[in-house]
Amino acid sequence: xxxxxxxxxxxxxxxxxxxxxxxxxxxxxxxxxxxxxxxxxxxxxxxxxxxxxxxxxxxxxxxxxxxxxxxxxxxxxxxxxxxxxx
Numbered sequence: 305x306x307x308x309x310x311x312x313x314x315x316x317x318x319x320x321x322x323x324x325x326x327x328x329x330x331x332x333x334x335x336x337x338x339x340x341x342x343x344x345x346x347x348x349x350x351x352x353x354x355x356x357x358x359x360x361x362x363x364x365x366x367x368x369x370x371x372x373x374x375x376x377x378x379x380x381x382x383x384x385x386x387x388x389x390x
Contacts, residue, residue, distance in 0.1 A: 311339050315349055316369055323366040330367065352388070 311334070318324065318333045327346050334341050341349070353369045360366040 311341065312349055312353060314339055316353055319353075319355060319367050319369050323360045323362070323364070325364055325366055 324330045327343055330346050355367045355369050357365040358368045
């Protein structure tokens with residue numbers, strides 16, 4: 305069984321390389337890569353990665369992950385981010 309961080313890294317790569325429009329497409333892409341995940345897990349992972357639906361090249365809405373901020377806005381924000389990971 306892979307770790308959560310492995311799954312998140314895989315998901316980040318899949319979103320960068322593929323136009324995934326729905327949670328079901330995300331689940332299928334993860335499954336094709338050997339990772340199984342429930343819908344609730346996918347939703348939490350997308351939220352944690354900061355994935356947003358944006359217009360793809362064909363005009364359809366697709367999930368994309370933006371770059372994380374280089375510096376947290378406040379020390380408590382950094383603490384919140386760390387604690388949410390566990």
